[in-house]
Amino acid sequence: EKGSFDHYMRKEIDEQPTAIAQAVRGRADGERVAFESLSADAFADARRIHFVACGTSYHAALYGAQLLRDRGVPARAYLASEYAVTAPPTEDGTVLVGVTQSGETADTLAALRRGASEGLRTLAVTNVVGSTAARECDDTVLIRAGPEIGVAATKTFSSQVATLGLLAERIAREVGGSGSAPSGLPAALDDVPDGVETILADSSASALATRYDDSDAYFFIGRGTGHPVALEGALKLKEISYEHAEGFPAGELKHGPLALVTPSTPVFAICTGQHTEKLVGSIEEVSARGAPVVAVAPRSEKEVAAVADDVLWVPETHPELVGVLANVQLQLLSYHTATLLDRPVDKPRNLAKSVTVE
Numbered sequence: 394e395k396g397s398f399d400h401y402m403r404k405e406i407d408e409q410p411t412a413i414a415q416a417v418r419g420r421a422d423g424e425r426v427a428f429e430s431l432s433a434d435a436f437a438d439a440r441r442i443h444f445v446a447c448g449t450s451y452h453a454a455l456y457g458a459q460l461l462r463d464r465g466v467p468a469r470a471y472l473a474s475e476y477a478v479t480a481p482p483t484e485d486g487t488v489l490v491g492v493t494q495s496g497e498t499a500d501t502l503a504a505l506r507r508g509a510s511e512g513l514r515t516l517a518v519t520n521v522v523g524s525t526a527a528r529e530c531d532d533t534v535l536i537r538a539g540p541e542i543g544v545a546a547t548k549t550f551s552s553q554v555a556t557l558g559l560l561a562e563r564i565a566r567e568v569g570g571s572g573s574a575p576s577g578l579p580a581a582l583d584d585v586p587d588g589v590e591t592i593l594a595d596s597s598a599s600a601l602a603t604r605y606d607d608s609d610a611y612f613f614i615g616r617g618t619g620h621p622v623a624l625e626g627a628l629k630l631k632e633i634s635y636e637h638a639e640g641f642p643a644g645e646l647k648h649g650p651l652a653l654v655t656p657s658t659p660v661f662a663i664c665t666g667q668h669t670e671k672l673v674g675s676i677e678e679v680s681a682r683g684a685p686v687v688a689v690a691p692r693s694e695k696e697v698a699a700v701a702d703d704v705l706w707v708p709e710t711h712p713e714l715v716g717v718l719a720n721v722q723l724q725l726l727s728y729h730t731a732t733l734l735d736r737p738v739d740k741p742r743n744l745a746k747s748v749t750v751e
């Protein structure tokens with residue numbers, strides 16, 4: 394039930410503190426991570442992780458792959474629809490992880506089946522107990538976000554990233570890699586719900602949506618974990634507001650997209666606190682073409698705030714988790730833009746919550 398909310402999407406954005414807490418609860422004890430449902434030998438022979446997923450779940454998978462690589466574990470995310478037809482050569486020691494909220498997305502199931510048919514061990518990271526992905530994979534990890542009704546995935550992205558963060562810790566311990574030093578991520582996850590609450594109470598996304606709602610297009614840029622968040626910010630905006638939006642790795646701007654940048658294309662720069670100097674360079678590139686720049690950044694990132702026209706502030710957190718909080722700001726931006734334009738937020742045209750055809 395929507396209760397006092399106008400839309401399920403808004404309700405689900407607001408449920409994120411609980412969703413994230415549920416994803417983490419009982420799974421981390423200091424730096425030690427354990428998943429209730431995972432076989433003890435789930436990663437015993439693992440040497441690398443390949444993710445397959447679609448849409449928002451693909452962005453969570455890109456984020457998760459980055460967290461694994463940061464810990465010295467070879468990892469890559471593939472779009473499931475592409476993997477299903479052009480999978481890389483099979484190598485021993487690959488664990489194939491399907492990230493799918495519904496557990497029913499046909500493209501993701503096809504990719505997982507292809508991997509399984511070639512002998513890969515498979516793991517489903519899903520929200521739905523008993524879903525096809527959960528039944529067919531060798532192992533399942535639940536994200537425990539609770540039901541999501543809005544077509545736009547919101548709380549499930551946050552829960553996926555929180556879960557993949559813990560999974561990255563668990564896999565890194567087993568697979569070795571260079572990531573043996575404690576990252577502090579499991580403990581930091583406990584504070585993310587409070588960070589989301591702060592954003593929900595203080596966000597200026599509504600005012601910015603009003604300021605920029607007659608723009609020609611909206612661009613989102615980021616590096617590292619800021620890149621999947623940029624992609625997700627653009628997907629959410631185009632999906633529910635029908636405005637043209639694109640996400641880019643910040644460094645790619647000068648290789649093409651910069652030609653589209655004008656004073657009528659606001660650029661949202663996701664600043665995670667990593668690679669800041671390079672992001673400042675990208676902001677200066679678009680500012681020089683007259684584009685308004687909105688930084689999405691922690692207050693400590695003074696250099697970025699100094700070169701941006703506006704800032705969507707993100708509470709201080711672990712550098713690997715800034716992206717989760719930045720994404721909440723972008724969800725609010727999309728939501729307010731879509732409601733200003735009077736779009737059917739919970740049921741955008743041409744889209745379905747669960748895409749069960751390839």
Ligand code: M6R
Binds near residue numbers: 447449495496497
């Ligand atoms: O159920 P899944 O996570 O497998 O769904 C994958 C995509 O269809 C989904 O994330 C879609 O991109 C979102 N609804 C977009 O908000």
